[in-house]
Amino acid sequence: MTQTGFRWIRPPEQALTELTEAYVAAIHRGVLRIAQGYAPEIENWMKGNAPWTDRTGNARQTLYTEVNHVVQSMVEIVLSHGVSYGIYLELNNAGRYAIIDPALDHWAPILWSEVVRMLS
Amino acid sequence: MSALSAAKAILEADATLLATSTGGVWDYDETGRLGINRTTTPGAFDDNKVIKPCVLLRLRSSEPNPFLQDEGARYSGVTEMLEVWFYEDSGYSNIETMRDRVWTLLHAVQLSDTFMCLWAGDVRGGRDTDLNANVERSTYQVTTKKSA
Numbered sequence: 022m023t024q025t026g027f028r029w030i031r032p033p034e035q036a037l038t039e040l041t042e043a044y045v046a047a048i049h050r051g052v053l054r055i056a057q058g059y060a061p062e063i064e065n066w067m068k069g070n071a072p073w074t075d076r077t078g079n080a081r082q083t084l085y086t087e088v089n090h091v092v093q094s095m096v097e098i099v100l101s102h103g104v105s106y107g108i109y110l111e112l113n114n115a116g117r118y119a120i121i122d123p124a125l126d127h128w129a130p131i132l133w134s135e136v137v138r139m140l141s
Numbered sequence: 142m143s144a145l146s147a148a149k150a151i152l153e154a155d156a157t158l159l160a161t162s163t164g165g166v167w168d169y170d171e172t173g174r175l176g177i178n179r180t181t182t183p184g185a186f187d188d189n190k191v192i193k194p195c196v197l198l199r200l201r202s203s204e205p206n207p208f209l210q211d212e213g214a215r216y217s218g219v220t221e222m223l224e225v226w227f228y229e230d231s232g233y234s235n236i237e238t239m240r241d242r243v244w245t246l247l248h249a250v251q252l253s254d255t256f257m258c259l260w261a262g263d264v265r266g267g268r269d270t271d272l273n274a275n276v277e278r279s280t281y282q283v284t285t286k287k288s289a
Contacts, residue, residue, distance in 0.1 A: 108267075109269075109270050109271075112264070112267045112268070112269055112276055112278070113176075113269050113270060113271045113272070114174070114175050114176040114269070114271060114272075115169065115172070115176030115177070115197050115199050115224070115226045116199065116201065116224060116226075116278070117174055117175070117176060119201075122201060122202075122222070122280075123201065123202050126201065126202035126204050126220070126222050127202070127204055130204060130205075130206065130207050130208075130220065131207070133207075134207045134208070
């Protein structure tokens with residue numbers, strides 16, 4: 022009687038580890054691509070929607086976003102003021118001139134739905 | 142009843158919070174666009190015009206929730222960010238007491254006609270230079286709905 026069967030070229034435990042690492046890396050690249058794609062759009066949105074009346078224009082023009090790798094598997098988008106008094110725009114008058122938090126409120130669900138779409 | 146007015150009603154009814162928040166519990170409709178100030182909210186200040194520990198509620202944003210949508214029924218989930226601002230003249234001890242009490246009263250509580258109200262973070266150790274007072278802020282996320 023002829024024997025049938027198969028022989029692993031690469032053991033499953035090794036292949037699974039490699040494939041998982043590749044999948045995680047692909048997710049990371051995808052998240053990074055989303056962050057890099059949206060960061061300029063978020064910056065433009067902040068500059069366009071900052072609720073104060075410009076005096077010098079510095080506060081509006083120096084609003085910025087920045088994409089960082091925090092650790093190997095984490096991506097962050099920093100939203101920030103470029104002027105020293107930005108903190109007072111955020112906190113004085115109960116946030117009447119705030120722009121960072123409204124930007125987070127507006128963009129967080131959009132970014133999250135992009136991540137969900139990427140994973141589905 | 143809006144999420145903000147429901148939350149305000151809860152805070153105003155709590156004797157423990159009011160024992161610390163001697164300057165009152167306010168909302169942005171009452172204070173006007175400047176927030177707490179000596180003209181529209183004189184009750185938040187003592188006879189020397191120094192601010193008393195007080196609380197201000199404000200609806201920061203109302204954004205569509207992309208995961209709760211039914212276009213056929215014209216139903217949209219809405220995520221509202223409710224800000225609770227805490228003030229005192231100097232130090233942060235009263236602010237901390239008020240902030241902790243508000244968390245007890247609002248976090249994981251279902252407000253009228255909403256899903257759970259969830260704590261979404263604090264800004265600590267701030268200074269309102271216009272008001273010349275210390276300030277901190279808690280944010281609560283409330284998911285509610287908009288429909289025809």
